Amino acid sequence: MGHPRELRGTEMLSLKKYFTEGLIQFTILLSLIGVRVDVDTYLNSQLPPLREIILGQSSAYTQTQFHNLRNTLDGFQVPSTEVSAWLVHRDPDGSVSGTQPSAGIALENGGGLQDGSGPDGAVRESGAEQGFGEELEDLGAVAAPVNGDLTKEDIDLIDILWRQDIDLGAGREIFDYSHRQKESEVDKELSDGRECGDGWRSTGGQVTNRNLLVDGETGESFPAQVPGVEDQTALSLEECLRLLEATFPFGENSEFPAADVSTLSEAVPSESRPAGIQSSLLSPLLPETESPFDLEQQWQDLMSIMEMQAMEVNNTTAETLYNGTSGDLLTSNYNLAPNTPINQNVSLHQASLGSCSQDFSLFSSEIESPSMGGSSALLQLAPDNSTGLNSTFSSANFSGIFFPPQLNSTVNETAGPELPDPLGGLLDEAMLDEISLMDLAIEEGFNPVQASQLEEEFDSDSGLSLDSGHSPASLSSSEASSSSSSSSSSSSSSSSSSSSFSEEGAVGYSSDSENVDFEEAEGAVGYQPEYSKFCRMSYQDPSQLHYLPYLEHVGHNHTYNMAPGTLDPEEPKLPSVGKKSSKEKPSEFLDKQMSRDEHRARAMKIPFTNDKIINLPVEEFNELLSKYQLSEAQLSLIRDIRRRGKNKMAAQNCRKRKLDTILNLERDVEDLQRDKSKLLREKVEFLKSIRQMKQKVQNLYQEVFGRLRDENGQPYSPNQYALQYASDGSVILIPRTLADQQARRQERKQKDRRK
């Protein structure tokens, strides 16, 4: 990082995963007051002074760590001068002091960009070009060693330098327009001959962005910013805290998905707050004297600050930036009530075009392809050391979000000359993704809106039936109807198949129409008999009647009461009997119901029933045969009867199984459809969540960027600068050209990776 001015602690921001963990409030706060914090370094070294916290090296940051940090910060008695020192600390010549514990210094040194050539630091651009622009990994690598190991001399030096700055008018006075011009010139020179990044520059040349204000003093356009924070150094720590807390309410309804507020609250048992007051994450950071202040008080403080400073800001800008009236500015800006959807009154398109009109570019070392789908984005956003939604805003995400819009294929062309929305791309992607999701849902008959209804309906509606004529009636009703039909079909019989089956001990396949818990066993892969068809099979098998003890007895008697001559042992079929069945005598009816084997057995005068022949175990069966003196023909018939009878039941069971398999498959399809609809619903929810998070990040970006000031005290032009999320977790202000370069590089990378 060769741009010393960009390396000021003031501009060192860390947004990384702290955002998703709610830590963004803290880190942003520190960033706003110009402190870089390496949390790990801080925690490990247990350095209490705030100024020794180096923000930059991001890492998994547990709530316990955060709790410790909070407690430590609670005890801070940070003098405003000290805080301020970190805001504008620099050498008298304008270069950043080498002793300042910022990653910027390290980068500057590591990149060999210790220029400091211009007393106003105008030459720093070159460093930025060479150092940071080349390889972001370098940034992290170099920045990492920089930590808060400050010696007392360092600290003293910082204070001295700060006083020198003050003496030299390090405030707004030194940041004159000429300096800005020089810087712009250098920037222009660097950009000359470059192909990249001209798009924004050309358009940025004539800034037509409605969010850009014209400074009354310098006549220079500067991006609209959060009213009240026009002068960053004017913000006290407490004010920053309040502002941030108001901006990012971190109450129990916090929308940060990973922010376990309750846990956080519990993690700070020392916090004593008035009952009913929303637990404030940042409150502990406030001086103890402020702790009794409730949120309302802080809010009022913030309001007063904002109102005072908002008077310096163009109302139109504020309106444009925050899509609200100036009167409701604070409300619209900071009333991000947890339960209130982000930008309630801002559509996605508005968010893409209106509410984020600054051309922010914050590319990272891992810029995602613009065409990255929403869902895939969610996955790809996962950082190396965190999972789930906690990682939603990893570097990759930031890169995706803040990627230069002109490089984003999904950038809304309607933005025209206006500065595109850095978040527009992903927001649009999310929208597209959602739209496609909707399409998918519609195509597949899964309306996400009605998903909940679907899920309930799925319990009874298969939505898929192998029977084309089968209406999507409920499964249970279908079964009931089938059952009833089978019952009616067996109305001629006084017995039920279920009892018949229950008598068939040897059947083995016990599941039949009795399986009333059939539905309760839903999802079970096991054998689930189908109600109706089994019954029909059983009912319609006349031979089954003989499996009933009492019918067996009747049939037995009936068999032997019949005249042998009336039966054809081999062909007992009575073609005309069926039509006369209604007028038949019971004996004739039963006789008709007998199977061929029954008739054969009767003809052969088999002394026991076919039921016994078929269902008796082998031992008992053999025992039975030994009791009687049977001819060879009889024995052969008996064995055939047994074989055929068993095979008949086997065939029935086989058919049942086949049907059950079909039914189970149907049920599986239903379950899968249900799961699918559920997943679709979840996806919609996730997309919503992502969208909200992106909106927050967008707002945050705007806010942070709007607060940045150059040495002239002027805001940076979003056309010329962009925040970039570095691989080391810090957020750095860099020239647009670099951002564009990086973006293209990453884009190419992405394309190659896909190939």
Next chain:
DNA sequence: CTTGCCTGTCATTTC
């Protein structure tokens, strides 16, 4: 008379 479904039976395989 044809057709589709149900059922029984056989042959064969599998357990």
Next chain:
DNA sequence: CAGAAATGACAGGCA
């Protein structure tokens, strides 16, 4: 290896 079970194939009955 015998027997039971499983299953595909086929045929008859029937609406």
